[in-house]
Amino acid sequence: xxxxxxxxxxxxxxxxxxxxxxxxxxxxGLVAFVGNNKTITLNVDGKVTSVQTFGGTVGQVVKSANVxxxxxxxxSPSVDxxxxxxxxxxxxxxxxxxxxxxxxxxxVNTTAQDVxxxxxxxxxxxxxxxxxPTDAQLSVAGSFVSISTPKSxxxxxxxxxxxxxxxxxxVGKVLEDAGLTLGANDRSSQPANAHVVNNMxxxxxxxxxxxxxxxxxxxxxxxxxxxxxxxxxxxxxxTQAGSAGKVEKTFKLVLVDGREASRxxxxxxxxxxxxxxxxxxxxxxxxxxxxxxAPAAPAASAGANTGAAAPAMMNxxxxxxIAQCESTGNWSINTGNGYYGGLQFDIRTWLGAxxxxxxxxxxxxxxxQQIDIANRVYAQRGLQPWGCGWAATS
Numbered sequence: 025x026x027x028x029x030x031x032x033x034x035x036x037x038x039x040x041x042x043x044x045x046x047x048x049x050x051x052x053g054l055v056a057f058v059g060n061n062k063t064i065t066l067n068v069d070g071k072v073t074s075v076q077t078f079g080g081t082v083g084q085v086v087k088s089a090n091v092x093x094x095x096x097x098x099x100s101p102s103v104d105x106x107x108x109x110x111x112x113x114x115x116x117x118x119x120x121x122x123x124x125x126x127x128x129x130x131x132v133n134t135t136a137q138d139v140x141x142x143x144x145x146x147x148x149x150x151x152x153x154x155x156x157p158t159d160a161q162l163s164v165a166g167s168f169v170s171i172s173t174p175k176s177x178x179x180x181x182x183x184x185x186x187x188x189x190x191x192x193x194x195v196g197k198v199l200e201d202a203g204l205t206l207g208a209n210d211r212s213s214q215p216a217n218a219h220v221v222n223n224m225x226x227x228x229x230x231x232x233x234x235x236x237x238x239x240x241x242x243x244x245x246x247x248x249x250x251x252x253x254x255x256x257x258x259x260x261x262x263t264q265a266g267s268a269g270k271v272e273k274t275f276k277l278v279l280v281d282g283r284e285a286s287r288x289x290x291x292x293x294x295x296x297x298x299x300x301x302x303x304x305x306x307x308x309x310x311x312x313x314x315x316x317x318a319p320a321a322p323a324a325s326a327g328a329n330t331g332a333a334a335p336a337m338m339n340x341x342x343x344x345x346i347a348q349c350e351s352t353g354n355w356s357i358n359t360g361n362g363y364y365g366g367l368q369f370d371i372r373t374w375l376g377a378x379x380x381x382x383x384x385x386x387x388x389x390x391x392x393q394q395i396d397i398a399n400r401v402y403a404q405r406g407l408q409p410w411g412c413g414w415a416a417t418s
Contacts, residue, residue, distance in 0.1 A: 339399060
């Protein structure tokens with residue numbers, strides 16, 4: 025206890041124990057303050073900072089560092105773990121990355137920090153072609169990575185077939201890498217911007233449109249009919265022979281790999297005109313034949329009844345048609361070839377059918393007599409004996 029003099033000269037005593045207690049409490053609080061403050065290393069997607077914190081758990085430390093965690097984020101140690109001075113906290117933020125894998129685009133959710141980690145997660149071949157460096161950091165949003173895996177392709181061009189393994193993303197890049205240049209008219213079996221797939225066959229066709237071909241062809245002639253009153257009906261004569269003309273045609277060719285694929289006519293020139301054939305046909309009616317009177321045969325030697333009268337002419341119209349074909353309708357014709365009359369009877373047939381009653385041969389008989397004998401033969405044998413029997417139905 026301490027003794028003090030007051031202003032009025034009296035003594036006053038103050039308890040010093042209370043002040044000592046307050047002072048001790050302050051010292052203890054200061055010690056506790058210093059003891060709870062920790063230095064933590066915080067690694068957020070590869071960005072490392074040193075954090076002074078009083079937080080007791082990983083979650084508290086991360087929150088005090090103004091890092092907003094989402095459910096998909098990966099935190100190590102876990103957010104409930106207790107931190108000590110010197111603790112290292114790793115945070116891998118969840119990211120939405122747009123990935124084009126062999127031309128197929130999709131959005132991938134990943135906690136990988138960089139492209140290398142993403143590629144590992146996707147499990148693609150290590151020899152794949154990647155559009156960005158593998159050590160490039162991924163953003164929480166907006167990152168794009170194009171990946172082309174190795175593929176086997178066959179290239180057919182210029183008479184050769186080559187097989188190669190490529191990570192080129194498009195057909196155009198495959199051809200470029202192979203040193204193949206397409207001309208303005210050349211064609212590829214796959215578009216240049218087509219995505220490459222495994223075991224793809226790419227055929228290059230060389231197209232040449234600069235060639236022409238010249239050919240010669242006949243121009244057919246026409247026929248002209250000229251009627252003449254100086255010639256009998258049924259008569260005709262070629263009065264001018266026809267001949268074909270000539271035409272020269274020029275074609276534009278399209279050659280594909282050296283073979284003709286198409287041709288287009290661009291010009292044609294007639295080098296020789298065709299000559300028209302002229303045929304003259306008769307229009308004059310033929311005169312009716314005049315039957316010759318059969319000479320009377322000596323009674324002693326011929327024994328023919330030349331005065332016998334023929335019956336009425338049956339089937340006259342039919343026999344007229346046949347006679348027109350057989351003898352041009354001349355009923356008294358005798359050309360010396362062994363056949364006589366309008367229906368061209370030979371002697372054996374004429375006499376065998378009883379013609380001798382009229383005349384020694386048909387050319388000496390009348391039309392009616394010849395028709396009578398013809399009807400007899402017709403009754404027994406039909407029209408078979410006449411080569412022009414077909415004319416009966418014309």
